[in-house]
Amino acid sequence: MFHGAVPQDPxxxxxxxxxxxxxxxxxxxxxxxGFKHPTPIQxxxxxxxxxxxxxxxxxxxxxxKTGAFGLPIAEHLIHGKGVRGLILCPTREIALQTQSxxxxxxxxxxxxxxxxxxxxxxxxxxDDLRKHPDIVVATPGRLWDQFQRKNLKLDRIEKLVLDEADxxxxxxxxxxxxxxxxxxxxxxxxxxFSATMPSTxxxxxxxxxxxxVRVDLRPDMRTAEGIEHRLYLVEPDDTKACLLALAxxxxxxxxxxxxxxxxxxxxxxxxxQEGHPVERIHSDRTQSQRVAALQGLRQGEHRIxxxxxxxxxxxxxxxxxxxxxxxxxxxVDDYIxxxxxxxxxxxxxxxxxxxxxxxxxxIRRIEKALGMPLPRCVAEGVExxxxxxxxxxxxxxxxxxxx
Numbered sequence: 236m237f238h239g240a241v242p243q244d245p246x247x248x249x250x251x252x253x254x255x256x257x258x259x260x261x262x263x264x265x266x267x268x269g270f271k272h273p274t275p276i277q278x279x280x281x282x283x284x285x286x287x288x289x290x291x292x293x294x295x296x297x298x299x300k301t302g303a304f305g306l307p308i309a310e311h312l313i314h315g316k317g318v319r320g321l322i323l324c325p326t327r328e329i330a331l332q333t334q335s336x337x338x339x340x341x342x343x344x345x346x347x348x349x350x351x352x353x354x355x356x357x358x359x360x361x362d363d364l365r366k367h368p369d370i371v372v373a374t375p376g377r378l379w380d381q382f383q384r385k386n387l388k389l390d391r392i393e394k395l396v397l398d399e400a401d402x403x404x405x406x407x408x409x410x411x412x413x414x415x416x417x418x419x420x421x422x423x424x425x426x427x428f429s430a431t432m433p434s435t436x437x438x439x440x441x442x443x444x445x446x447x448v449r450v451d452l453r454p455d456m457r458t459a460e461g462i463e464h465r466l467y468l469v470e471p472d473d474t475k476a477c478l479l480a481l482a483x484x485x486x487x488x489x490x491x492x493x494x495x496x497x498x499x500x501x502x503x504x505x506x507x508q509e510g511h512p513v514e515r516i517h518s519d520r521t522q523s524q525r526v527a528a529l530q531g532l533r534q535g536e537h538r539i540x541x542x543x544x545x546x547x548x549x550x551x552x553x554x555x556x557x558x559x560x561x562x563x564x565x566x567v568d569d570y571i572x573x574x575x576x577x578x579x580x581x582x583x584x585x586x587x588x589x590x591x592x593x594x595x596x597x598i599r600r601i602e603k604a605l606g607m608p609l610p611r612c613v614a615e616g617v618e619x620x621x622x623x624x625x626x627x628x629x630x631x632x633x634x635x636x637x638x
Contacts, residue, residue, distance in 0.1 A: 247272040247299075252306075255281040260343035261310055268339055274299030279450045281306055284426060289447035291400075291440060292428040295454060295575035300428040304396045305336050311394065312369055314345040320370035321389065321419065322396040323412070325403055327352040327374060327522055328529065333398065334372045346370060351377045351387075354522040361386050375403070375411040382418065392419040400427035401436045401568075416443050430575060431568035454575070462574055465587040466598065466609035468620040477589045478502060478561055480614035482511055482539060485585070487556030488532065489539045492573055494562055499541045502561075512537035544569070558586045563594035567604045587612070592620060 250273055252262045265271075273281065276294040284290055284307035292303055308320050324330040334350040341348065349363040351373035360377075364386050371378070371387065381387045397403045403412055425444045430453070432440075441447060469477050482489065493499050496517040506513040514528035514537050532540045544564075555577045564570045570588075577584025588609070590598060602608050613619050 247274050248278050250278050252281075256285045257281065257306060257310055258343070261306060261340055264340045264342055265306075270302070274302070275452050276300055276450065277303045277306070279452070280304070280426075283448050283450075284424070285310060287424055289424060289444040290426040290428075291432070291437065291444070291447045291449045292426065293430070293432050293449075293451040293453050294428075295430050295452075296572065297576070298452065300398070301333055301336050302340075304398075304426045304428060305333065306340055308370065308394050308396075309337060309340040309344065309346060312341075312344060312346055314347065314369055315367070316369070317391045318368060318371055318388065319391050319393040320348075320396075321378075321392050321394070321415075322370065322372045322398060323375055323378065323403055323415065324372065324398045325374065325408065326399075327354055328525060329398060330372045330374055331526070337370060337372070341370070344369075348372060351381055352522065353377045354525075357381075375408050375415070379411050379414060389415070389418040390420060393423055395419055395423050395425045397425075397427045397440075399429050400440060401429045401432050404436050404439050430572045431566075433566070433568060453571070461583040462577065463583070463585045464574075464605065464607075464609050465585060465612040467587060467589045467612055467614055467617075469589065469591065469614075469617055470620055471591045471593075473617050474561065474589050474591065475501075475505070477614045477617045478559070479505060479509065480617050481557075481559060481587060481589075482506055483509070484615060485557050487538065488554060489557040489559060490532075490555050490576060491539065491541045491559040491561055492544055492564070493541060494543065496543055498561065499543060502541050506539060506541075511539055513539040513541065515541040517543040556584055558584065560586070560588040560590075563588060563590045563597040563601075567600050570601050571604070 252265055252270070252273055253259070255273060255278065275298070276292055277299045280290055280292050280303040284304065292300060294300055304322070312319055322333055324333060330350050330352050334348050337346065337348040347366065347368040348370040349360065349368040349372070351360050351371060353374060353376055360381065364381065378387070382389065397412070402408065427440050427444070467477050478491070491502070493502065496519055499515040499517050503513055503515045514531055516525045516528045520528070528540060531537050558573055558577050560570070560573065564573060574586045577586065598609060611619070
């Protein structure tokens, strides 16, 4: 049952879904969940996808990418001809959201969707596969596991989707994805969607596509409105204290990105001790724990969610007031992707980054992309970083504050 896991974007267009070529039953199913008008990515992608074109779709998180590929699949496929739709997702949460959406919009064609994810028992998934579903939504590891066990065939796939394609084609998932491409038919429609797409990844993606049309609706961060950027430069030993200070200063909803599971566990315990309602998601958490953590933030049961980047990939929480990067993101695209989770529509939001002198070059690259310097800020009780430059021995020491 659909529980609003894929909320309608507040920047929906004035067009109607019927204008895009969708049938009346599909439009009616969208109306039942409050989807009245397509978002910009849906308006541009759906007609092309309905025409059978391969598509590379680029838009920020929460912009409606699931509908952009899910609706043409629901329109084209008919129940009872075996597994013909395959949607690959990097995380369990994205897969569950996608299945939830397809369960609604596929009703008219009686489409059956199975979700194959890790962290849950194999048995129920095997039982679902024996019922001859039409669409499989899966994380790569569990998909390949079921394929090798001969519980699933991929030789009839007509529609192949890579959601968060930039991550699906990086070194972590790439070997599994390449095996999937070998197993599916050459004659198929392939669609790839993401909030970021480095040129090297896009060139790789095009190897598996036939003259794809590219739809790029990512915002220009230099003109994006509603986001306040902050940079907290501190000594390496002060990064933890800075995070705790920000949690105390900011009272709204907060999503904190951390690199490592051990950091998420440490921060959770420390924030709990200081009385903050907090939860975390990372790869060692069970599926039920991850779902509860996300739902708790949506419903206001806790206001701080700590997440390793891969665990939070693609998760859409409609209202987040404050994004915190605990350490500089690996790339400009990652910074922009994370920033896109706040200041939705006409709302405002804050992106704070805690960094040390070691991230100097990363800071410069982000500032160049934004077209402005990141404002230096000071957290209460935490000394800002001071760059020290010592000349030849015996000469004067020069101290320069970066704040």
